[in-house]
Amino acid sequence: MPLIIFSGFPSSGKSTWAKCLAENLETKIKSLQPNEEGYNMKVILHSDDSLGIKREMYRESNTEKAARAAQMSAVKRDISKNNIVILDTMSYNKGFRYQLFCESKSAITSNCLIQVICPTTKCFELNEKRLENEDKWNDDLLRQMIARFEEPDGSKRWDSPLISIGYDDKELPFDEIWEIIALRKGPKPNQATILKPAVGSNYLQQLDRLTNQVVSDIVGYQQIDSFGKLKIKNIDNSDCYVEVPSIQTSTATLQRIKRNFINLNRVRNVDSHRIIPLFTEYLTSNLRAS
Known part of the structure; x- marks a missing residue:
């Protein structure tokens, strides 16, 4: 049932801690009695290696997109009430963590x-120490x-919840992790995250049209060398705002953010009056990060 995501630099020791x-x-679950919480859980560990994802796939955007799709597909397939899914990847992109x-x-x-904390110099050192049959990171790609x-x-x-551990720590904070994943109840899904049995074509058209309208407004706003808060009129006449950065954002970048938002929400039947508020919030978050 729970999802545990590992995050950190390449060669920071994530895989070692994930296996640990x-x-x-598995040892904890075997020790539980039938009347104890978590006794019937199964542990499933997914990593780039187990999913056949090579290091070089992170060099180009198209191949990295395929790598993330494989990671997401594995999580979607195995999340269930009796499974503990561990995803051992860098999870370096906050948009991907949001999707998870x-x-x-x-x-x-x-x-x-x-999050596994490791100095960058140590990551290069650990990468060099990998065995010959292990897939090392290219130094340039590791730096990227x-x-x-x-x-x-x-x-x-x-x-x-965020738990930070050092690459050279002696042990995991296992009791804290167990309490989070086995003893806490999961959050109730809301309108933005709950899956609907079906999505009509009209919803997808609205999703594309309204998000495209916001992108067009930003492009026009930037053409007059403006930045700061841009007011966007919602379909119910309420006001929404996007924080437009002082450094001009390309149309290609805006379209990419739009596509990511649509992919996140295409199978979730969001009420039409909530599309623009959600998208403007998503845009502001991504523009700040970039």
Whole structure:
């Protein structure tokens, strides 16, 4: 049922800790009695290696998109009331962590983000020490991935609860993790995350039309060299706002953010009057990050 996400730099020790956690969970579950919470759970560990994802797939956007799709597909397939799913990837992108949070919430299950802290110099050192039969990171790509890393923020609901461990810590905070994943109830899904049995074509058309309208407004706003709060009129005549940065954002970037938002919500039948407020909030968050 719970989802445990590992995050951190490449070669920071995530896989070592993920395997350690999986073993500890299996030992704990075997020790439980039938009347104890979690006794019937099964532990499933997914990693880039188990999913056939090569390091070089992170170099280009198209191949990285395929890698994330494989990770997301594995999570969607295995989330259930009796499974503890551990995802051992970098999870360096906050948009991807948000997607995972939505999947966990729609399944009404608890979730936990574990960040492995490791100095960059140590990551390069550990990468060099990999065995010959292990898939090493190219130094240039390793440097790129560290630069791309978007630090988790425990105050954000999709990064919470956040547990940080050091690459050289002696042991996991296992009791804390167990309490989060086995003893806490999952959050109730809301309109933004609950899955609907079917989505009509009219909803998808509205989703595309309204988000495209917001993107067009931003493009026009930037053409007059404006920045700051842009007021967007919602279909119910309420006001929504987008924080437009002083550095002009390309149309291609805005369209990419729009596509990501549509992909997140295409199977969730969001009320039409909530599309623009949700999209403007999503846009502001992504524009600040970039």
